[in-house]
Each structure stands twice: as structure tokens, then as C-alpha cells.
Amino acid sequence: xxxxxLPFSQALEREYEEWKKxxxxxxxxxxxxxxxxxxxxxxxxxAGAYISSPRPLDSILLSIxxxxxxxxGRIMERLEKEGLPKKDGS
Numbered sequence: 001x002x003x004x005x006l007p008f009s010q011a012l013e014r015e016y017e018e019w020k021k022x023x024x025x026x027x028x029x030x031x032x033x034x035x036x037x038x039x040x041x042x043x044x045x046x047a048g049a050y051i052s053s054p055r056p057l058d059s060i061l062l063s064i065x066x067x068x069x070x071x072x073g074r075i076m077e078r079l080e081k082e083g084l085p086k087k088d089g090s
Contacts, residue, residue, distance in 0.1 A: 006056070007049060008045055008048035008049040008052075008056060008059065009042075009045050009049070011048075011056035012038070012041055012042065012045070012048070012056065012060060014056075015038075015056055015057055015060055016038050019034075022034075023035075037064050038060070040063065040064050040067040040068075041059075041060045041063040041064050041067075043063065043067060044059070044062075044063035044066065044067075047059070047063070048060070048063065
């Protein structure tokens with residue numbers, strides 16, 4: 001019989017729980033950053049649920065990367081509007 005895949009929101013919480021010892025070993029400011037990473041993953045719960053992967057950490061990491069890419073794009077646009085060096089250094 002096939003394995004039942006946990007709903008992504010529950011899988012996300014389970015992953016967070018599994019990484020709690022790691023989190024506790026971090027400095028306070030890094031713990032806050034760690035929490036923000038998992039918060040960013042929550043922005044893409046629907047996509048994670050749609051893919052229904054047996055390895056939810058893959059979807060979590062991709063969701064975090066996607067949010068970082070969007071943020072980087074906004075920062076670069078803002079820098080370019082202010083006349084600061086472009087991506088290629090020109």
C-alpha cells in the first residue's frame with residue numbers, strides 16, 4: 001500500500017520541530033532569522049500541497065529560495081532606480 005503524504009502545512013510544522021535542537025544552538029539573532037526562513041516557506045503552502053512530495057524539506061527550501069530571489073530582485077530594482085551600480089557592475 002502507498003504511503004500517505006502528510007498535508008504540507010503539517011509537514012512544514014513537523015520539519016520545524018525536527019530542526020528545533022539546531023535552532024536552540026543558534027545565537028538569538030540567528031534564531032530569529034531561522035524563524036523568518038520558516039515563515040517565508042509558509043507563503044507557498046498551496047504550491048507545497050500541490051506537489052505533494054514525500055520530501056517536504058525540498059519544497060520548504062525552494063519556497064525560502066523563491067522568497068529570497070524576489071527580495072533580491074526588489075532590492076536590485078531599487079538600487080537601479082537610485083542610480084547605483086547595476087547587476088553587471090556598470
